[in-house]
Every structure is written in structure tokens, then in C-alpha cells.
């Protein structure tokens with residue numbers, strides 16, 4: 001019988017299943033961070049249970065940590081305590097812990113792939129919704145709740161019902177200056193924020209085949225913003241080349257023996273999934289969001305549409321009016337970071353735009369690389385110097401202004417062009433207004449000090 | 462997890478629809494690293510004023526009402542997926558929540574924590590609200606085995622549906638963890654059978670079973 005990519009990975013991980021009920025799914029990798037893990041450790045302690053397989057857990061700190069002076073003790077007492085608790089829990093249980101001063105520290109969804117923890121055909125979970133990022137490698141990855149974190153710790157398994165499957169197919173190729181972020185923002189704007197509830201989504205089409213791994217991670221990262229349980233893309237040459245370059249992998253065995261298996265991971269061509277979407281790639285243009293959910297996005301040159309009452313509230317929160325264009329709107333903050341767009345490729349795009357230019361003087365531009373490894377690579381390529389010269393603040397890794405849990409909060413009413421994944425009310429700070437874009441658009445806005453059409457920028461310079 | 466089989470108790474009615482998890486437990490109380498103790502902040506902003514004064518009018522502050530059953534309007538537990546919502550209800554002392562519709566994630570979280578969400582028809586829910594407004598001492602009985610909820614010492618009852626696996630869990634007082642641990646041996650064999658390579662370097666253990 002023909003199988004989909006999802007089926008292949010799913011069925012190879014089933015330990016046992018109840019007829020008409022949930023299945024016991026074996027988990028290969030478990031990432032934990034400081035915010036959603038303490039109660040899970042507590043639970044194990046009260047039940048006097050041991051960690052089932054400590055080698056499969058990797059811990060890092062990201063949500064709560066400062067992005068300045070990470071070598072000093074954390075100022076905020078609660079954040080300090082959470083980091084300390086995670087450190088102690090890992091030490092007692094023998095779990096690999098990448099603390100603030102560790103070379104491998106960074107946002108969980110960025111360090112997983114770059115350290116070679118994320119591999120095709122795996123099942124991966126983390127107590128964080130954007131775990132879907134790892135699907136870029138052709139793995140089943142999804143976010144879980146705290147009780148489930150303790151289940152995986154105790155048994156390396158989860159009880160799960162098999163989700164339905166959806167495929168989103170892009171026909172043809174995109175125009176230049178359209179980045180993976182624009183593609184996913186476009187898809188979200190079309191499918192809607194609840195269009196894929198209950199589904200696992202596979203992305204297919206030439207565009208994705210030609211996309212870099214970094215780009216695929218950006219797409220899969222935001223696949224949960226259409227309500228999906230997760231997203232995935234079949235592994236191919238690009239995936240294998242990427243894995244080839246990771247210096248942390250034991251090359252000899254891995255590549256020779258694993259590759260033939262990984263090559264079998266794709267959806268066979270004669271299958272229809274539970275739901276299929278087709279879009280034309282050539283319709284996509286640089287995108288921006290104008291409202292308070294990621295589905296409220298449109299081409300940057302369009303005017304804000306007149307739509308239903310629900311949107312009214314959200315548009316007035318943003319301080320916009322129907323019928324107006326965003327072009328020319330002055331912006332005070334630019335944030336480049338988060339697990340969506342803080343990889344080395346994103347930094348390269350930004351550096352390329354801002355090279356030999358200065359940011360507009362009224363803009364506060366923040367770059368928060370996703371991990372220590374990204375910083376290391378950026379320094380090697382001299383990107384940090386280019387960025388600092390252009391007036392960007394170059395910070396240390398963490399989630400930072402993506403959710404404003406540390407000090408990097410935005411003031412009331414401020415407009416921020418952000419490369420992160422959610423523009424919810426107050427997410428970046430009380431009353432802060434977020435506009436999601438690609439790093440390319442964000443870099444251009446930092447230089448211009450206002451929103452402009454990407455094509456005009458290139459015409460001018 | 463605590464067993465539930467038969468529960469006979471008075472109920473506390475809150476006839477409001479669409480109560481989201483932010484109302485059940487506001488985000489600013491999530492910073493604890495323990496699971497217990499959230500009960501004191503359950504419905505925090507409905508129970509206390511900004512200055513921390515008790516709002517007498519809210520039903521949880523009314524000593525005349527008590528019970529292990531919470532009766533609420535439809536679409537209970539929507540919004541953020543925080544498990545703290547279920548923890549706070551349980552910690553406060555509730556064991557059963559009755560409504561005509563629950564948000565998916567809340568329902569799952571509740572079941573994972575020994576809190577029984579009972580979904581009944583809107584008509585019967587309204588009937589229950591009515592009975593309690595006539596007599597707040599009225600007792601309700603829940604029979605999980607037969608999946609029945611009824612007004613004690615009367616014939617008025619309704620069925621509620623429930624997944625078989627979850628029902629067995631609650632009846633035995635088991636949760637997913639207990640079930641998974643009972644599979645310990647099976648999981649071990651599964652691992653051995655399918656572990657492709659186990660280098661001494663524990664970082665790089667990976668497996669498959671598709672050969």
C-alpha cells in the first residue's frame with residue numbers, strides 16, 4: 001500500500017495502539033527549556049520515577065534569559081530561579097544542559113538542527129508550540145503540554161491519536177525578493193489561523209525543493225499558525241548536504257548507513273491526503289501583517305481591507321484604518337530574531353542589505369541571533385561588524401522580544417517590525433504593536449525608518 | 462491520580478458562557494514551578510478586586526455554596542492552552558466540571574489531571590441551572606461507570622459520552638503516565654528491536670525500524 005511521508009515516520013514509532021483509541025508513540029528526541037519543565041520534574045519526583053532515557057533529552061535556556069551581559073548573574077529573581085532549577089534538575093538526572101555560558105546555548109528550535117540532534121524520520125517533542133520547526137527535516141515534531149513532558153520523561157512515549165493529513169502544494173516558482181517567510185505568511189493569510197486544526201501538514205512543490213534548510217525551518221516553524229499540529233517537508237539532497245556539513249555528527253556511520261533509509265522518506269505520488277491545497281507561487285509578493293494574528297497579512301503594497309467586525313477591533317489596536325496603505329508608515333523598532341528568523345542565513349540577508357549604510361536615526365534596531373553557534377559563524381564572516389557599523393544592536397541568544405518575557409519589552413503603542421512568528425495583542429509588551437515581515441523587509445525598514453516597497457528600495461540603491 | 466467512580470456532591474453554578482483560561486487563572490500567576498497552590502488564584506480577578514479585597518458578590522466567596530462539582534456555561538476553557546487552568550480547578554477542590562461544551566485542549570488537560578469534564582446537552586444543562594437556583598442544597602450524582610449524571614433521589618438523568626481509554630483511566634485512578642509505565646518492558650523491547658546504532662557517545666543515539 002502506498003504511504004505518505006507522515007505515515008512512514010508515524011507507523012515506525014508505534015509501540016502499541018488501542019483499537020479506535022490513542023496509540024503509544026515512541027519519541028526519539030525531547031527538548032526541554034526552563035519555563036515548561038519544572039512541574040514535569042516535580043511530578044516525577046512525587047511519583048518517585050526515574051528518567052527513562054536521559055540521553056534523548058537536551059536542555060537549554062532561552063525563553064526567560066537576558067540578551068545582554070549573559071556572563072553576569074541574571075537580574076530578574078524569577079528568571080534566575082527558573083534557570084537555576086533547570087540546571088539542578090539536569091544535574092541530578094544526568095541530562096545534557098546547555099546553560100547561558102555554554103557554546104551550544106540558544107533557542108531550542110535553532111540549536112536542535114544545527115547541533116545534529118534533529119534528523120530525518122525522527123519523532124521530536126518539546127514543551128513549546130513551535131517545535132514544528134524540526135519538521136523541515138522530515139521528522140514528526142510537535143509541541144506538548146507539561147503533563148506530556150513528564151510522560152515522555154518517564155517513558156519516552158506519548159499517547160497520541162493519529163492526526164489527519166493535509167498537503168499544501170505550491171505550483172511554479174516565486175519571484176525574486178520573495179523569501180520563505182513571505183511564503184508562509186502568504187499561506188497563513190489564505191488558509192486562515194484555524195484552517196488546519198487537527199491536521200499535520202506536508203509542504204510540497206518545486207519552491208520547497210529548491211529552498212535552503214534554513215528556509216524550510218522558517219516555513220515549518222510557522223505551520224502551527226494555521227492551527228496545524230505540525231508541518232513537515234520530505235528530506236532530499238539539500239537535507240543530506242546540510243547534515244553532511246554539521247560538524248557535530250559522527251560522519252562515518254551516519255551518512256553511509258542512514259542515507260538509504262532517509263531517501264525512502266517521501267509521500268508516494270499516487271496518494272491523496274485528507275485535504276489538499278494548491279497555490280501559485282508566482283502570486284506571492286513580499287508580505288507584512290497589519291493586524292493581531294498571523295493570518296492578517298497581505299502584500300506590502302496593498303491597502304488595509306474593509307472586513308468583518310472581529311477585525312475592526314484588531315485594526316484599531318494597531319492604530320490603522322481600513323482603506324489605508326502601510327507604505328510610508330514610520331517605524332520605531334526593528335526586531336530581528338526568534339526561532340523563525342534568527343539563523344545564519346537570516347543574518348546574511350540583513351547584513352547584505354545594510355552593508356555600508358546607516359539605520360535611520362529614530363529606529364532602534366535589535367538583532368538577537370538564535371544561538372551561540374550562529375554568533376560564532378557570524379563573527380567568522382564578519383557580519384557582526386557590518387551590522388554594528390550600521391547601528392544595529394547585536395545581542396546574545398534568547399527568545400528576547402519574541403514574547404517579551406525578559407527585559408526586551410517594547411513600550412506602549414510602539415510599532416515594531418518583527419521577524420518573529422506571532423503578532424498577538426501585547427505579546428511584545430503591553431500595548432506594543434507588532435508587524436511581522438521577512439528579515440529582508442525588516443532590514444530595509446531599519447535603513448529607511450519607514451515601511452517602503454521592497455522593489456522601490458532596490459530601484460533607489 | 463485520584464479515582465473517580467461515583468461522586469455525590471452539591472454544585473457551584475457559574476452560568477457564564479465562553480469562560481477562557483485567562484479568566485480561570487490569569488497569566489501573571491503562572492510563574493510558580495510547582496503544580497499545587499494554584500487554587501488560591503482560581504478565578505482570581507472575579508474573586509478579588511485590584512486592591513486584593515474580597516468581592517462578596519462572586520459565588521465562590523459565598524459560604525452558602527459549596528461542592529466538588531462546578532456547573533458552567535458552554536465553551537468552557539477556551540483560549541491559551543495552559544494546563545494551569547485544570548490544576549487550579551483541581552487544587553481548589555473541584556473534581557467534576559459540567560458544561561455543554563468544552564474547549565478541546567482544556568478537556569484533555571483536565572482528564573490528564575483527574576478532573577472529570579462532563580459534556581451534557583444544553584437543555585439538560587439549563588435544567589440543572591434551574592434546579593440549583595430553586596434549591597442550592599440539591600445533590601447531584603455522577604456515575605462514571607454507566608456514564609450517567611443525575612439529580613440525586615430523582616429520575617432525571619442524562620448520559621454523557623466518554624472515550625473508553627480515558628474512562629478506564631479515571632475509574633482505576635490511573636493516568637497516561639501509569640499506563641505508559643506499565644508498558645515499560647514493551648517499550649524496552651521496542652527500543653532494542655529498532656535501535657539502529659547506539660554509539661558510546663550518547664548524544665547521537667538515533668533509531669529507525671524501517672529496513
Ligand code: SF4
Pocket residue numbers: 062063107108109128130338339340398399402403420421
Ligand atoms: S523564539 Fe519565540 S516562538 Fe520561538 S521558542 Fe522562543 S518564544 Fe517561542
